[in-house]
Amino acid sequence: MTALKTNPVRENLQAGGTSLGCFLGLESSSVAEMLGHAGFEWLMIEAEHNALDMAQVQDMIRAVNTTPAVPLVRIPSADRVFIQRVLDVGAMGIMVPMIRSLEEVRQVVQATRYPPEGRRAFGGLRASKYTFDNEGYFRRANQNILVIIIIETSEAVDQIDAIASEPGVDALMIGPFDLYLSYGLDPFKQPSPEAEAIMERVLAAGRKHNTPVGLVYGSPEQVKQRRDEGFQLLALTDYLMLANRARECLQIVSGELE
Numbered sequence: 001m002t003a004l005k006t007n008p009v010r011e012n013l014q015a016g017g018t019s020l021g022c023f024l025g026l027e028s029s030s031v032a033e034m035l036g037h038a039g040f041e042w043l044m045i046e047a048e049h050n051a052l053d054m055a056q057v058q059d060m061i062r063a064v065n066t067t068p069a070v071p072l073v074r075i076p077s078a079d080r081v082f083i084q085r086v087l088d089v090g091a092m093g094i095m096v097p098m099i100r101s102l103e104e105v106r107q108v109v110q111a112t113r114y115p116p117e118g119r120r121a122f123g124g125l126r127a128s129k130y131t132f133d134n135e136g137y138f139r140r141a142n143q144n145i146l147v148i149i150i151i152e153t154s155e156a157v158d159q160i161d162a163i164a165s166e167p168g169v170d171a172l173m174i175g176p177f178d179l180y181l182s183y184g185l186d187p188f189k190q191p192s193p194e195a196e197a198i199m200e201r202v203l204a205a206g207r208k209h210n211t212p213v214g215l216v217y218g219s220p221e222q223v224k225q226r227r228d229e230g231f232q233l234l235a236l237t238d239y240l241m242l243a244n245r246a247r248e249c250l251q252i253v254s255g256e257l258e
Contacts, residue, residue: 007092007144009042009070013171013212018227023074023216023237027052029063031238036067044235045073047086048097058089058126065090072146078104080111080119087112088124093146095173100155102162109168112145114138146170148214148233151202152178160202165209171233172206173214174199203230218244 009019021042022035027050032043045052045060052060057073064071074095075082083094096108110118120141128137147168149156152175156163164172180187180195199215206213207230214233215226218240227234 005144007070007146009072010093010144010146010170012041013146013232016210016232018232018234019212020223021069021072021233021235022241023235024060025050025237025239026242027056027060028238029056029060032060033063033066035238036064036069040069042070042072042093044095045071045091047082048074048076054085054089057086057091061090070146072148074150078108080107083108083111084121084123087120087127087141087145089126092144093148093170095148095150097150097175098153098178099149099151099163100153102159102166105149105163105166105169108149109147109166112147113142113168117142148173150175152176152182154182157198157202160205161208164202164205164211169211171212171214172202173216173233174202176215 012019019041021044022040023044023046024032024035025046032045036043043064045057047057061071070092071090072093072095073086073091074097075086078096078099086094094112099105111120112118114120114122122138124137124141125131127141128134148171149163149169150173151157151160163169176190176195177187179198180190183194183198185192185195203213212232214235215231216235216237217223217226218237220236223234223236
């Protein structure tokens with residue numbers, strides 16, 4: 001019996017492919033389940049910028065597990081406790097915010113790997129099917145956990161070659177809003193030539209070291225544009241899809257009622 005299925009997103013990215021997912025910011029297991037059935041390859045449970053507790057994260061992972069999608073979690077920080085807990089409840093990968101140094105990246109990778117490759121403590125109760133497959137999970141986890149580093153600080157950009165080439169880093173995700181703030185730019189005036197040059201620097205480092213680079217956007221048109229530019233890890237968001245469609249519906253209905 002095998003507790004951990006092979007992570008197809010990690011395999012796809014390592015083979016040079018492009019992967020489309022969706023961020024889950026609405027704190028809803030039902031939305032997670034629906035979008036998994038819709039066909040997104042991965043679903044990123046947002047645990048940095050909302051009120052989710054670990055029990056709710058676990059419930060959302062359960063919902064994603066009823067679909068073909070891969071459950072991932074954006075954790076609140078690089079703290080090893082957050083990393084361990086989301087992996088133990090069944091996440092197949094993490095996205096880590098506000099990284100500022102190569103040493104932080106190394107600590108993140110170490111926290112996702114069991115010894116001798118890392119320093120993760122063993123205790124994946126749900127991840128190991130409640131101990132029914134402890135050994136199976138232990139043997140396969142290191143090869144299946146996806147590690148994504150968010151590039152959203154000037155310090156991370158300054159070390160981008162080292163971060164992109166660090167063993168165990170599977171992908172980089174640019175965080176445009178905080179990246180703008182880090183450089184003293186107005187995030188409500190996107191795109192800007194200066195920020196686009198910074199993002200191109202990150203993309204170039206990813207190409208150089210065969211590390212996929214990604215972006216999250218609110219519209220399919222923006223996602224398609226970034227895909228054509230060479231970004232491989234692409235995503236929409238549940239709340240923006242809903243908000244944008246709500247606006248469109250209201251405009252259509254309001255026009256017909258006038």
